[in-house]
Amino acid sequence: MGKPHAIIIGAGFTGVATAHDLALRGFDVTVVERGDFCNGTSGRTHGLLHCGGRYAVKDRESAIECIEENMILRKIVPQVIEPNGGLFIALNESDLAYRQAFLEGCEACHIPIEELSPQEALRLEPNINPKLLTAFLVPDGTFDPLRLALAFAATAKKNGAQFFTYTEVNRLILDGKGTVTGVTVTDRRANRTYEIRGDIVVNATGVWAGEIAKMAGAKVPVKPTPGVMVAYDQRLVQRAINRLNEPGDGDIVLPQRRMVVVGTTSFEVEDPDYIPVLEDHVALMLERGAELIPGIRQARVRGKYMASRPLIAAGSGRSAARTFKCFDHKETDNVEGLVTITGGKATTLRAMAEKTADIVCQKLGIQAPCLTREIPLLSYRQYFALS
């Protein structure tokens, strides 16, 4: 029997990480993507390599996932990460009231933090709000979104995975017994339609997971939940700056190359294909960002855009868990041959892939351990340099 063939729909973070994991487990992998790498949510991620501090109080499952994956990614793909840490800063009494819960949460989730005096924090980051009351140094990082994905894709490609961009799935092919046996795709570069058959189809389309699942009569409870990001043209800080409070709007500012990016907001939409930038959200980012870094008011907007989180519907908006879930549609909808992986955060991409690959192997009766925790990724450029 030859290698099992997995078809992965979507070349965002989950798609490329799953391709990498399955390729290492001996699968033939075909990834189809209707656009180019990371053209959906993944490309527009804020770029924060979470330490988990943001979730340590209310969503400890996510927090623990984050700190574990943070450490793994620093090891396997340092080439795209600025591992320069981050700060949580308190600006008022309300923030200070959160301090105790934050300390306890980080302790419980094993997130190494260090409290700094305002003077110490300002020495590290002269441009943060001088009126800060306290600060915590945390092991945050920032990464380059597209290049993170390309590093996974490069390694998967080296191990035999094939990637077809501009290739849109029109239909899931079902046999008479309600099993998904492949996909019908259109190569948009040439307007050519053809079929790809496989042993399992992995739906890694993030916010579009529901649309793909529908093609097989299956349901995925994913709610596209966009938010705004605003990039300013000055790099005012060298590390991630978080507000010490309950997760809210505009409470993270990251450096990204010669910019700082302020994010984000949260609201639900039905159709995530195109979400126009809402100016009142942009204005809110300026206000909230300037609270953390007053110098933002003197900077100019370089870019503004909307990014849609795939939230799994259990609660909504900020109360929805930021964890991920892999749905085996045989269990949920009696559709064999299809799994969906969605939810999650950029930081947990490798863990999402591990979970998905575990379920895929279990479904196909294959014993193959996950190897992605240890194996360093190839240079992201190898995706193109390999022919």
Next chain:
Amino acid sequence: MNEKSNLPAPRKFLSWFNPVGRQTGGWAFILNRITALGLTLFLYIHLLVLGKLAQGPNAYDSFVRLTHQPLFIFGELLVVAAAFLHGLNGVRIVLTTFGISVPYQKQFFYALMTLAIIAIVIFGYHMFTS
């Protein structure tokens, strides 16, 4: 894939002379190439003419009569202009190519071209009035 029109190729040298979408450095580049071609053409014609002069006094005299025509003088002025533009821009190219004054290459170009224009005007004045 119909890549032919977009791939780099030696036969696309005419694109060197297209100023659309270019900025100061690009205009300087085009100017340098046009004046280079002009000066080369001049050199060729000059050698031809010298060859003619070797044919004896009658050829020489008829040639000298030609050189007093305004159109000819204008042609000479073009050569002078090309020499100044190419030469002065050339100074900029030589300096910048070894890392001197690169951040000021635009200002450098404008300054030198101003000098060139002044020189051309002065030469033109003298050529047409003597």
Next chain:
Amino acid sequence: MSDNKWNITLKIHRQKEDQPPYFQEFHLEVDPDEYVLDAVERVWAFMDRTLCFRHACHHSTCGACGMRVNNVEKLTCITPIRAVTQDGGVIKVEPLRNFPVVSDLVVDMSNLYARMEMVGAKAVLPVTQAEIERPPATWPADAEQYLRLTDCIECGLCISACPSAATSPSYLGPAVLAAAQTVGLTAETLPIIDSEDGLWRCHSAFECTAVCPSAVDPARRIMNLRQQVVRQRLSSLLKKS
């Protein structure tokens, strides 16, 4: 920002497989403070799902969305519509030059990435080695542990704008030479850089620096490389005599 909408025409380069290329016009209503990329994305979302274009980060850090907008190389995610046209105007959108066209607005940049790899370009450098906007006079002792993503986002605008790259397929190109200068010459990369198709193919058009959206200043780096190479050659010449 602005409540007023503009009516503009996008004239987009289309090309599918072996068919000859053509321009297709789309009329849309846009907010002039939106970006050219937003307009292209709208065309795909609401008017023509066959349109192929590349985009990822939408904030000038990935380098994916480079295109020629009204004949000038631009990173479309940070180019406001207001900057390239007016109400009732036309925006011509074409793929970058000097790369093979895959389809519509998408070009194949494999060559660029492969060459960057060849000269040992790094995406992150210790902050003491990365050229940053306001370096301190002296670095603190532990500065080396802090890394910085390099400015170059491999967008290809410089190569598209370079007249030498237009006629010389084997020219390494401004981005690659700039990366070699940033990361430093080594014994392996020196012969690649100090060659006919490396350093010396540049003929000082400075268009690369003019269109670079990322403060890489490739022209300055190429000229600096020449200084380094000539100095090395001179000193080895003098050593011999």
